[in-house]
Amino acid sequence: MLHGGPPGFHNAPVTRTLVISSAIITVTSGLRGRVNRLGLSYQDITENHNLWKTVPSVFAFSSTPELIIGLYLIYYFRIFERQIGSNKYSVFVLFSSIVSTLFEIAALRLLKDSRVLASGPYGLIFASFIPFFLDIPVTSRFRMLGLKFSDKSAVYFAGFQLLLYSWKRSFIPGICGLVAGFLFRINAFGIRRLKFPKKIASAVSRLFLSSSTSSSRSSSANVRGNARVSYIDHHVQRNYPSAGLIPMPEPPESSIATLVSMGFDSNAARQALMQARNDVNVATNILLEAQTR
The missing domain is CATH 1.10.8.10 (Ubiquitin-associated (UBA) domain)
Structure with missing residues (x-):
């Protein structure tokens, strides 16, 4: 069966930071009763100008099921950090998070929907499905209840659950993440050539006790x-x-x-x-x- 390599966060310090940060911010927001305040809405952009909400909304999920599925996918996608290295993976994380958030803002302005979008690292998760689909080969196939499955089916099923968990609230961030992943794939703005300077990368590594x-x-x-x-x-x-x-x-x-x-x-x-x-x-x-x- 397909798996993400050795268990744990070996050679995946960025993924470890993302998983821990997302879990802590989600639990803290829940204990403080701020879960309902997470996620962007049309009013936040046009009336309240609360764009600061994008910061916690990028990390914190609004429900326990979303947290469990989301952390599972982030943890699985650590295979990409191991393949391209933590520096380039950090660029991918930053690019997918920022670009997907910008697309979410544009979608809210276009649709003028009063609903609050689902919060959490949807941009990163669904951007990761682009290289998962294109670069990770199927190594085995099997049938169950008359249906054909592969060793990648479990990951697709988890992503499908997360995408439709809150219908439009989660569907829009998921699609925006896919678009961000596609733009990274085609090297929009030359993003795939970028790297963080060694001094910054070293400082961040020391900050998270990973150097x-x-x-x-x-x-x-x-x-x-x-x-x-x-x-x-x-x-x-x-x-x-x-x-x-x-x-x-x-x-x-x-x-x-x-x-x-x-x-x-x-x-x-x-x-x-x-x-x-x-x-x-x-x-x-x-x-x-x-x-x-």
């Missing part, structure tokens, strides 16, 4: 990755002595992405796929055996 752990994890991960590659060579030579006599095909990026999404090092994944002749299942077994060595 020391991430650096130590990174160095240890590199050591483990090199050791795994060496072990993979030894494993294949021992169990598949004829493999060295056969030209090894270059593995497709989709297969590498599949193994990386499971939490494996990209170099080790590439090496395992080459040794397994691009058989993802065999490569997974090789990597797992190297991991438990």
Whole structure:
């Protein structure tokens, strides 16, 4: 089954900050009775000019079911932070949150709807469905009750629930998030080339107490990755002595992405796929055996 790699927030400090912040702000708002004040409305924009509400509304969900589903999706999408790195993922988070909020404001002005939009990181969550749909391959399919499903179906189902949880209140933020994700995908304004300066990234890392752990994890991960590659060579030579006599095909990026999404090092994944002749299942077994060595 498809999963987000190793459990926990290993190599995903931005995701960890988002999950903790969203949970704390949601619970705090609920205890103070401010949940009903969250979310943007047409009156906030045109009459009250309460655009400050966008700040807590970006993080805090307005109900417990939305919080549970939303945190599950944010936690799952940590695979993208592991793939592109925390710096670029921070740019993606900031871009999707700001752009989706601007689209929400434009939608409220256009529709002149008096309802309050659902609050929470809808922009980030639904923007993440764009790379999830395009970049994460299906690795298995199955049938249940006569219907066809894949290992990605659970994530789509959770997103569908969140999108329609409050009907128009949640549908509009969800669609705005999808548009923001599409704009990031096509590199609108050259956003995908941007990175936070190293000084700012380092300061933010220290702020959330992740710099020391991430650096130590990174160095240890590199050591483990090199050791795994060496072990993979030894494993294949021992169990598949004829493999060295056969030209090894270059593995497709989709297969590498599949193994990386499971939490494996990209170099080790590439090496395992080459040794397994691009058989993802065999490569997974090789990597797992190297991991438990």
